[in-house]
Amino acid sequence: MVMEAPEPRKLSAILFTGIEGPGRDSWRDDALQQLLRDEHASLVRELLPRHGGREVKRLEDGFLLEFEGGPAAVDFGLELHCTLAARNGGVGAERRMVLRVGVHLGMVVHRDGDVFGEGVNLAARIEALARPGTLYVSETVARQVEGRLPKPPVRLGRGEMKNIRLPVAVYRIDPPERRNRVTLFSRMRSLLGRGEPAN
Numbered sequence: 001m002v003m004e005a006p007e008p009r010k011l012s013a014i015l016f017t018g019i020e021g022p023g024r025d026s027w028r029d030d031a032l033q034q035l036l037r038d039e040h041a042s043l044v045r046e047l048l049p050r051h052g053g054r055e056v057k058r059l060e061d062g063f064l065l066e067f068e069g070g071p072a073a074v075d076f077g078l079e080l081h082c083t084l085a086a087r088n089g090g091v092g093a094e095r096r097m098v099l100r101v102g103v104h105l106g107m108v109v110h111r112d113g114d115v116f117g118e119g120v121n122l123a124a125r126i127e128a129l130a131r132p133g134t135l136y137v138s139e140t141v142a143r144q145v146e147g148r149l150p151k152p153p154v155r156l157g158r159g160e161m162k163n164i165r166l167p168v169a170v171y172r173i174d175p176p177e178r179r180n181r182v183t184l185f186s187r188m189r190s191l192l193g194r195g196e197p198a199n
Helices: 030-051 070-088 118-129 139-144 181-192
Strands: 009-020 054-059 062-067 098-111 114-116 135-138 170-173
Touching: 009 030, 009 070, 009 118, 030 054, 030 062, 030 070, 054 114, 062 070, 062 098, 070 098, 070 135, 070 139, 070 170, 098 118, 098 139, 114 118, 118 135, 135 139, 139 170
Parallel strands: 098 135
Antiparallel strands: 009 062, 009 098, 054 062, 098 114, 135 170
């Protein structure tokens, strides 16, 4: 009987993004939904190489991304939030969007271009928990970025966890306050290759 060799495992930072549309109601305009998803995809794919990340796959309302470590994933997530916030400053309310971002550093298995394992599952659960416009990370990621951010990560309390139990502590990282808004908006327009005047 031939025993199959175990699949190699690797320590990776897994990042999930999820789009939140304008308001709490579900989007009723399919064309608008697709437009926002495509703009999100353009931003992700433009910023990702700068942080050494890899696109594992595009999901319906977000992405599954892989990074070598927590700092690169957090830097990417914060730049994505800031760029998107600048973009929102130049469009009408109906076209604004925010993201939920979750990151976990854990062991994963690579198979046929995809990633599997507890590291992926926990990152997905953290992203689902994240408040729109913020970055939620596991404790291992929070420790890696300690001292590198303007404000330290904030550990979530029981109320913020909404009775959800995870095998890891979860921290919130808020994007830095927007400065030089005009510069950020100009940069975002350059990334997308098109601009739109503010309403």
